[in-house]
Amino acid sequence: MKNIKSQIGIVLTTMIVLSAATGCKKFLDTEKQGTYTTDNYPYPKGSGPYDTFLFGAYNDLRSYDVHCTGFFLATNVRSDDADKGSTAGDGGADANSFDTFPVLPSNGIVSGMWVGYLSFIAKCNNVINQVDNNPAITASDQIKMQSKAEARFMRGYAYFNMVRFFGRVPILDKVLSVSAVNVPQSSAAQIYTFIESDLQFAAANLPASWDPRFVGRATSGMANGILAKVYLTQKKWAAAMGAANMVMTSGQYDLSTPYDKIFGESGENSQESVFEVQATASATVPTDNGVQINQFQGVRDGGVWNLGFGWNVPTSYLEAAYEPNDPREARTFLRRSTASTTYQTVYGENTPTTWNNPIYNQKVYTSPAFRALYNDMSGYWLNIRILRYADVVLMYAEAANEIGGAANITLASTALNSVRSRARNGNTAILPDVVTIDQATLRTAIHHERRIELAMEYDRFFDLVRWGQSQSALAAAGRPGFVASRDNLLPIPQTQIDLSKGVLTQNPGY
Template sequence: MKTLNTTYRNISIAIMGILLISTASSCKKFLDTQKQGVYRTDDYPYPGNSGPYDLYIYSAYNFLRDYNVHADGFVVATSIRSDDAEKGSTPSDGGADVISMDNFPVSSSSSRANSLWVAYYGLINRANTVMDKINNDPKIEATDQQKTAAAAEARFIRGYAYFMLVRLYGRVPLVDRLLSVEESNVPQSSPEQVYAFIEQDLQFAASNLPPSWPSAFVGRITSGAANGILAKVYLTQKKWAAAMQSANLVMTSGQYDLSTPYDKIFREDGENSKESVFEIQATASAEEKEKNGCQYTSIQGLRGQGNFNMGWGWNMPSAALEAAYEPNDPRKARTILYSSTTTTTNMSIYGEPLPIYPTILPNPKYNNKVYTSPSYRSKVSSNMGYWMNVRILRYADVVLMYAEAANEVGGADNISKAVAALNTVRKRARGTASGVLPDVVTTDQAVARTAIRQERRIELAMEHDRFFDIVRWGISGEAMAAAGKTAFSPSRDNLLPIPLVQIDLSKNVLTQNFGY
């Protein structure tokens, strides 16, 4: 593939300059940056608990915040495509490229399908650069322990990128090293081969990453993150016993719990809490409003004027999601933000009266989980939320994966464990509210399965799991039809098209998915 040529091998000083970090104990996120050009690649110092490969590892971490990795295309492909969300904004905003992701079918010429492909292979390339430095650069002095630790981080990032690719596209090329131009036209591997590769990467990462990092490196990948993503990889393949075991390793690690109130998880002061298993770090300041952050939040922010001009207004919660909540579930208000009407003044989670929007946006709904604090907006002198972290894997997700896997393994004891785990999530969700979200009481596997699936939908609403869940459960067709997305065809639309531009660049070595 043309996107994987060796120009990536020589990382420019200009690019690397933005990755230099401050490790002072007061740092909140380890990707806080200094000015460009302070160090060269040959004299970069190794602060406490960092190492000789960190310059290259940070390149991969930095790219996790890229516009095409965890912002535009990510939101469109994982959430707007699902039954829980609509595109939002004005009817024509985003054009045919985004509208087709919402209403189907997606064109093989879709720029977002191609951008996602290129971005995730770019992330893989950065991980492979770390591996290349470990294996082939004699100028870098490192102990075996440092090499193993660096490889664990790189292989986690590579495994995660391939997990995204295989769920989005199915058959994709496997590239486990930096390639020359002559080698770069790689044919697709089967999903089974890709999943086996992902498992190997994540198993290595889980075995060699620490359970936690010093405070200067908050947000850096841990063994818990590796086991948590590995549990999801197993769950996707219906490897129930393995998924149950991996999730249990996270749950018994002592690093995470459900103590963070649901309302707080998604606030700025809820970042990197005991709920956080894998969270993309972002930061902003009055001096640097965007460069060190992620556009994830502003894409979904309120589309308005003045103080309430917070973004594009994309990823609107659907009527189907709205109707799925149990009566008085507190999570609904924390997930769905309603603008004011001519008769009702609605308030933000910070007590701000929300405006009435024009008739072209009649009573729009927004993803309330990305609503930003007015104090942060004031401090950064921006409404666009580039400082907000992206929650990729939460502890509640791990608990619900454990519940699902235990229930599918079956047997009275495992079904009991599944229901007990499910109820811990419901207990946290109801908080101090009485008479809502009662414990699920059942010994029936089918009843428990329905309850666990419902809980995943509500607990993780608007957090980018729903589409992948309904696909792996085999219910995507009925779920999308129930949400009014009647042009959706599971045999075609469970996967995105292989981007036509990539097929052309490969001279037809790459082949198209069914139905496109």
């Protein structure tokens, strides 16, 4: 697989000059994955002359510091749904503090996240700079707008994560010189305005779908779906309902994929998929074009079960939240067998009694057939599900219910029950429709459904924060160290404050 390298020439507050090392992956499937060379790279038969720069940005979606340890620690382990897992010594204080609080400004994982996301943003800015300022590249206006829209979608998504992680961050909207790079933080409100602008532009200028060769590239559905979540986070209910409705009426997505098929290799890029980080592997290149997030969550044991590090494991509090016989629990919880009960994986393998943890996250469990095909246990090839169609439907339901009124509450109930119907899979004895015209009761039902439908999928902590429930939920889950006024946000890395010579300032409570 070809590795395209281009010098970006952007300096961040860390004073690091970035180099865009990009790998072709599933969104470049013109032939068997893993076999690109300098001779068969898709341009000029691909989408346009800015692909080299775009793939530099797309590649950062697979970056360790963007979508790996810090990502699931900050979104899952900080919540009531997951523990760090493994042993106390594994990962040390930097990892364990996401469980126990507070996460300190000296935390190396947090520092990596800050640098990783700003590196990602810098590559998006480079794409825009190439489109606007590189006279050596000739392209139609349509290709220019589309390429900028791809970059602005990724930049908007990156800033959405950053503002939820850190609150106030610098807005870097262009390629900056060394002398101009030390930028003060903007307020969260300013950052959300910037994110909305990026995603609105992306939604207006991206295609609804791509040629199958380019599966995984940014679409209008991705942009509207993330935009719906941006609006929902700010309680802009009508705007959130409208953006979600754009996805729901696009004709690109539906709930036809069975729940137990969504998360494995065979469920990648299905009708359920709105936004997936694309990953791939081959027997000769098992990890370079993939994502490490699955390995960190894989079963920690020996021999054939030596699949990973055993982090991000479901809690008993999540387990207790399921309704009786909800089949989604079996697809989410990968259980260790006991002397009296033999459990199986989703692929029919009996689990042993020797695992270090009693439960693992089965949504990242890889197929034994693919492990054999790639002669690798790590799971780098499995895509990350960032935004599913069911999430969009539940956002629509939540927004409609919050707007209120009989008509909207009916729309909210219908949307909610469509998700429950898919989950029950024809079994009328379980998961009955929610029948209520009371807004508060329906709100509770929608919150519950989000927790169960999206369990272990990197949303729970953000949901608790935006619902104003983080303090009560974490206290109920036995996390006495959590203080919402401090821990709803991560600290600004102290190294970045020091490098900025005080231009960056710390979040409250740290």
